[in-house]
Amino acid sequence: MRIEICDVGPRDGLQNDPKILEPEVRAELVNRLAGAGLPRIEAVSFVNPARVPQMAGAEQVVAAIDRTPAVLYAGLVLNEKGYDRLARTSLDDVHFAFAATETFNMRNSNATVEESMQTAGRIVTRAHEDGIRATVTIGASFGCPFEGKVDPGRILDLAARLVETGPDEIVFADTIGVAVPKQVKHLVAEGVKLGRPVAVHAHNTRNTGFANAYAAIEAGASVLDASVGGVGGCPFAPRASGNIATEDLVYMLHGEGIETGVDLDELISVAGWLEDVLERQLEGQVYRAGTFAPVAG
Amino acid sequence: MRIEICDVGPRDGLQNDPKILEPEVRAELVNRLAGAGLPRIEAVSFVNPARVPQMAGAEQVVAAIDRTPAVLYAGLVLNEKGYDRLARTSLDDVHFAFAATETFNMRNSNATVEESMQTAGRIVTRAHEDGIRATVTIGASFGCPFEGKVDPGRILDLAARLVETGPDEIVFADTIGVAVPKQVKHLVAEGVKLGRPVAVHAHNTRNTGFANAYAAIEAGASVLDASVGGVGGCPFAPRASGNIATEDLVYMLHGEGIETGVDLDELISVAGWLEDVLERQLEGQVYRAGTFAPVAG
Numbered sequence: 001m002r003i004e005i006c007d008v009g010p011r012d013g014l015q016n017d018p019k020i021l022e023p024e025v026r027a028e029l030v031n032r033l034a035g036a037g038l039p040r041i042e043a044v045s046f047v048n049p050a051r052v053p054q055m056a057g058a059e060q061v062v063a064a065i066d067r068t069p070a071v072l073y074a075g076l077v078l079n080e081k082g083y084d085r086l087a088r089t090s091l092d093d094v095h096f097a098f099a100a101t102e103t104f105n106m107r108n109s110n111a112t113v114e115e116s117m118q119t120a121g122r123i124v125t126r127a128h129e130d131g132i133r134a135t136v137t138i139g140a141s142f143g144c145p146f147e148g149k150v151d152p153g154r155i156l157d158l159a160a161r162l163v164e165t166g167p168d169e170i171v172f173a174d175t176i177g178v179a180v181p182k183q184v185k186h187l188v189a190e191g192v193k194l195g196r197p198v199a200v201h202a203h204n205t206r207n208t209g210f211a212n213a214y215a216a217i218e219a220g221a222s223v224l225d226a227s228v229g230g231v232g233g234c235p236f237a238p239r240a241s242g243n244i245a246t247e248d249l250v251y252m253l254h255g256e257g258i259e260t261g262v263d264l265d266e267l268i269s270v271a272g273w274l275e276d277v278l279e280r281q282l283e284g285q286v287y288r289a290g291t292f293a294p295v296a297g
Numbered sequence: 298m299r300i301e302i303c304d305v306g307p308r309d310g311l312q313n314d315p316k317i318l319e320p321e322v323r324a325e326l327v328n329r330l331a332g333a334g335l336p337r338i339e340a341v342s343f344v345n346p347a348r349v350p351q352m353a354g355a356e357q358v359v360a361a362i363d364r365t366p367a368v369l370y371a372g373l374v375l376n377e378k379g380y381d382r383l384a385r386t387s388l389d390d391v392h393f394a395f396a397a398t399e400t401f402n403m404r405n406s407n408a409t410v411e412e413s414m415q416t417a418g419r420i421v422t423r424a425h426e427d428g429i430r431a432t433v434t435i436g437a438s439f440g441c442p443f444e445g446k447v448d449p450g451r452i453l454d455l456a457a458r459l460v461e462t463g464p465d466e467i468v469f470a471d472t473i474g475v476a477v478p479k480q481v482k483h484l485v486a487e488g489v490k491l492g493r494p495v496a497v498h499a500h501n502t503r504n505t506g507f508a509n510a511y512a513a514i515e516a517g518a519s520v521l522d523a524s525v526g527g528v529g530g531c532p533f534a535p536r537a538s539g540n541i542a543t544e545d546l547v548y549m550l551h552g553e554g555i556e557t558g559v560d561l562d563e564l565i566s567v568a569g570w571l572e573d574v575l576e577r578q579l580e581g582q583v584y585r586a587g588t589f590a591p592v593a594g
Contacts, residue, residue, distance in 0.1 A: 145591055146591055147591060148589075148591040178589040179552075180548075180549050180552030180553055181511055181549070182552065182553045182554065183552070205582060205586045206548050206549075206582050206586055206588075207527075207541070207542060207545035207548075207549070207581070207582045207583065208507060208545070208548070208549050208552070210504050210505060210507055211507045211510070211511040211549060213508070214508040214512070215511070230504075241582060241586075244504075245504060248503060248504035248505070251477075251504075251505070252478070252503075252504070252505050252508060255476075255477030255480070255505070256479045257479065284504070285501070285503050285504045285538060286503045286504065289474065289502045289503055289538075291503075292440055292445075292503075294441065294442055294443055
């Protein structure tokens with residue numbers, strides 16, 4: 001069995017970090033992740049640099065990537081303007097994301113959910129015409145910081161409509177890290193019935209992220225998002241941690257006998273490098289505790 | 298469905314902390330945990346204070362506990378000398394622990410595994426004669442810091458022999474936090490066939506602890522150890538984190554629809570109190586991120 005991991009550290013991880021990294025450094029992170037065998041990397045987002053200065057210079061980041069043929073290089077967009085920028089780069093994959101609740105989506109994308117649904121369809125169509133892969137992420141699939149609980153039936157309705165537009169993947173995102181395994185299992189099990197690969201984007205904000213990833217796999221997810229070192233905070237909870245750490249996920253998956261294509265030792269050294277770059281201890285644990293190597297007796 | 302949680306923070310948590318707390322403060326922690334509805338608390342260990350100064354004065358801790366009738370108050374012992382001390386207190390429950398591997402057990406208990414197996418039998422018998430509950434923990438059930446991988450067949454053989462001595466529970470402990478869900482599922486599923494309640498003691502050293510707890514429940518475990526705030530490091534990995542955090546476990550279990558009897562908000566306030574006492578940010582995440590309460594839109 002194999003699970004595809006998409007490292008979203010260069011995007012979701014760094015976009016919330018207090019330290020702003022230059023495009024060259026962000027490209028180096030992407031290159032190091034590719035060197036560790038990550039099959040997919042969300043390298044940049046095409047958003048307004050005035051709103052998210054951490055993500056400024058997406059085009060420079062892409063230009064500085066040393067392409068590894070086996071890797072899918074992706075960029076996040078929230079609207080067609082973002083897609084216009086992405087389409088002019090050499091990226092392979094567009095990740096369009098929106099939030100399932102009106103308040104969150106209006107704040108994040110200045111659009112109604114219905115407007116974002118229409119945009120999703122247009123971007124998927126345009127991307128495929130342009131020879132670019134396209135996935136759609138339903139943010140706040142398990143809970144919204146403004147509206148609270150989210151009805152899974154509503155998420156599945158959105159997913160069903162999105163599938164009709166032909167995306168390469170549907171991603172259920174626990175944007176604020178509130179999900180528990182039961183919820184993940186339900187959405188994924190129902191989601192895969194729609195006939196498209198299902199991915200889960202888990203945050204470890206409340207320490208449920210790895211159990212959620214495990215439940216996602218049990219229910220049939222084929223792709224998991226994670227970020228090296230577990231970087232990526234949450235603007236709504238200043239002391240909260242970020243995405244599930246890629247190296248910790250790989251430790252668990254390899255232990256389960258699931259292939260990822262990732263070289264865990266290499267990935268741990270990327271986390272160590274990123275710790276130096278960000279000048280703080282990261283949330284990931286395996287890079288600190290080490291893999292399981294008995295000490296000298 | 299209900300899962301019994303045993304909070305081992307006052308013992309496993311504090312025994313590795315750089316800050317040594319006075320018996321009165323440790324008793325206050327026990328009392329606060331009881332106030333939050335924890336049904337079981339491992340309050341002390343009866344070990345040599347010269348070796349583990351954090352655990353000195355176990356008798357004073359027990360004497361300072363305000364007994365809540367519904368709570369099982371437990372103490373850890375590694376040998377009969379420890380049991381002699383415990384039997385003179387008002388504790389309800391003895392937790393005898395040993396490591397499944399020779400090197401680890403010799404270092405930790407100065408005994409061979411076979412010697413500890415004999416001690417386990419004697420302590421269970423003596424405890425039951427004394428009207429005290431008795432559980433046996435098999436440490437390093439999933440991996441040993443000195444000997445590496447541990448054969449699950451060997452653990453199950455030890456468990457089968459221990460069950461013959463009549464303990465109230467068998468605990469599989471991932472003492473160094475290396476286990477993955479697959480291993481936990483296997484040991485628990487086989488363990489419950491022996492006819493005694495099975496508990497799992499998980500550490501979150503490599504971020505697999507909560508997925509392991511989830512897998513333990515799926516496989517039929519009825520008791521889980523955890524420590525408030527996730528306190529409890531590992532002497533073999535200085536930057537590693539400790540036990541799974543009780544409040545994070547409760548967040549997950551309640552989300553799953555599993556009862557624990559714990560008041561999560563109360564428990565979160567205990568973690569906040571402990572942060573102040575230990576003067577450092579704790580490993581638990583829910584007490585920092587908060588439970589899932591939407592912010593004002």
